[in-house]
Amino acid sequence: xxxxxxxxxxxxxxxxxxxxxxxxxxxxxxxxxxxxxxxxxxxxxxxxxxxxxxxxxxxxxxxxxxxxxxxxxxxxxxxxxxxxxxxxxxxxxxxxxxxxxxxxxxxxxxxxxxxxxxxxxxxxxxxxxxxxxxxxxxxxxxxxxxxxxxxxxxxxxxxxxxxxxxxxxxxxxxxxxxxxxxxxxxxxxxxxxxxxxxxxxxxxxxxxxxxxxxxxxxxxxxxxxxxxxxxxxxxxxxxxxxxxxxxx
Amino acid sequence: xxxxxxxxxxxxxxxxxxxxxxxxxxxxxxxxxxxxxxxxxxxxxxxxxxxxxxxxxxxxxxxxxxxxxxxxxxxxxxxxxxxxxxxxxxxxxxxxxxxxxxxxxxxxxxxxxxxxxxxxxxxxxxxxxxxxxxxxxxxxxxxxxxxxxxxxxxxxxxxxxxxxxxxxxxxxxxxxxxxxxxxxxxxxxxxxxxxxxxxxxxxxxxxxxxxxxxxxxxxxxxxxxxxxxxxxxxxxxxxxxxxxxxxx
DNA sequence: AAATAATATATGATATTTCAAAAATGCATC
DNA sequence: GATGCATTTTTGAAATATCATATATTATTT
Numbered sequence: 001x002x003x004x005x006x007x008x009x010x011x012x013x014x015x016x017x018x019x020x021x022x023x024x025x026x027x028x029x030x031x032x033x034x035x036x037x038x039x040x041x042x043x044x045x046x047x048x049x050x051x052x053x054x055x056x057x058x059x060x061x062x063x064x065x066x067x068x069x070x071x072x073x074x075x076x077x078x079x080x081x082x083x084x085x086x087x088x089x090x091x092x093x094x095x096x097x098x099x100x101x102x103x104x105x106x107x108x109x110x111x112x113x114x115x116x117x118x119x120x121x122x123x124x125x126x127x128x129x130x131x132x133x134x135x136x137x138x139x140x141x142x143x144x145x146x147x148x149x150x151x152x153x154x155x156x157x158x159x160x161x162x163x164x165x166x167x168x169x170x171x172x173x174x175x176x177x178x179x180x181x182x183x184x185x186x187x188x189x190x191x192x193x194x195x196x197x198x199x200x201x202x203x204x205x206x207x208x209x210x211x212x213x214x215x216x217x218x219x220x221x222x223x224x225x226x227x228x229x230x231x232x233x234x235x236x237x238x239x240x241x242x243x244x245x246x247x248x
Numbered sequence: 249x250x251x252x253x254x255x256x257x258x259x260x261x262x263x264x265x266x267x268x269x270x271x272x273x274x275x276x277x278x279x280x281x282x283x284x285x286x287x288x289x290x291x292x293x294x295x296x297x298x299x300x301x302x303x304x305x306x307x308x309x310x311x312x313x314x315x316x317x318x319x320x321x322x323x324x325x326x327x328x329x330x331x332x333x334x335x336x337x338x339x340x341x342x343x344x345x346x347x348x349x350x351x352x353x354x355x356x357x358x359x360x361x362x363x364x365x366x367x368x369x370x371x372x373x374x375x376x377x378x379x380x381x382x383x384x385x386x387x388x389x390x391x392x393x394x395x396x397x398x399x400x401x402x403x404x405x406x407x408x409x410x411x412x413x414x415x416x417x418x419x420x421x422x423x424x425x426x427x428x429x430x431x432x433x434x435x436x437x438x439x440x441x442x443x444x445x446x447x448x449x450x451x452x453x454x455x456x457x458x459x460x461x462x463x464x465x466x467x468x469x470x471x472x473x474x475x476x477x478x479x480x481x482x483x484x485x486x487x488x489x490x491x492x493x494x495x496x
Numbered sequence: 497a498a499a500t501a502a503t504a505t506a507t508g509a510t511a512t513t514t515c516a517a518a519a520a521t522g523c524a525t526c
Numbered sequence: 527g528a529t530g531c532a533t534t535t536t537t538g539a540a541a542t543a544t545c546a547t548a549t550a551t552t553a554t555t556t
Contacts, residue, residue, distance in 0.1 A: 072317040073320065107350075166418075
């Protein structure tokens, strides 16, 4: 089992500063989270607490704690007595997620337009370039991560961490599907990539424009996802149900 | 030992009504959540896992699992090695929460205007009446609950459970402060109570109006809260810090 | 009396254990 | 070959055990 690199390595080395040594549960939580965000587990996959514990060389207890957190966020589902599973989003649920994201992303973009620094805008340019390069090289996983970093940089520039957390949560919910079918959904090489338009609006400090562009990007991406979902690219198939047994 | 199948599995009572028997952790989670939402624990209070376990007549394990979920949602904070605590919100954080709630609540109100049934509108009238009665009787806790039920009924009528969950989360974050200082912040008896205006807009099926009213209500309430926070009504004082010790 | 040091206790983090239920497996039957 | 049943294995839930550290208490010093 490969160890998963954190999305944002710069922010990781807590050990180095000795600031926030985190608990085992927390470390496992973030590794699982990244795994879900990068599509390591297809929708429908069942996770075994004990196997994960073995993988991470720990006992089941901290794994359970991590899983409980992800369940609470909706990133995993867990019926009493059954194995935790990566949820299989319905199209309806996916649309619900998108519609909830829309006003949050708009707000984030608007706030960022006011608060973002030139340095951060420069970073956006670099991230977008990395994204384009990875796409060209057909390195999907890296492209996905660059794209995420691009968007999260904007969110964080809103300087409202509550808002950031809300949006992160929603990403996580749709994460497995998106990552899983990412290679199939990249957009046709358009005139000008939406990211570039966003960067432009940000540097011209036009909040409403930035908000509008972000929302448009979100909606357009979602159409492609929904197409794929309709086409049935949906992840691991459910195991066939045998006759219902009495629950515990 | 073979497990004996019941005579008629399909009619198992739990499944039949769609009830999900929940685990101990889940039950403890919801009790803690309600406790936080109704102001049982003041901001700053420290919770002891073992004491809670004793209170609920269980072992520490499920309590920990419940606490981890609340920590993940931001309803509790937990530094490695220290006791879980009810966070002490800064005014800045509180404003962040409010600003994030604004677009979500507006969206929820708009969607509800389209989807809410007459029955639900009737329920809103009853809840508001209950709220007014409890206030008159100075039964703060019951008033608080009625008020919550009122708003959550609107959220749920949006028919977007992702959206509902996001908003619930944000309520939870500000829950302890609001409940804790509730008696101090009720509004001066105005001309017409905002709730009534909202009900009216809903029944006239005017989305933008309903959204606008909800947002206005939210903002006005928040001003009173912030006043109180500035006045220092803030919860349990932090224990005095002793000389810093080396972390683990 | 106040501040510090020393000790005792309570606590959180994790591993281990136990148990009943779920999933997998193998076998017999059609 | 598929299908239904019994057995075995695996699994999650929860309790308990253990350990190091945080907190509380007491003793000691200034």
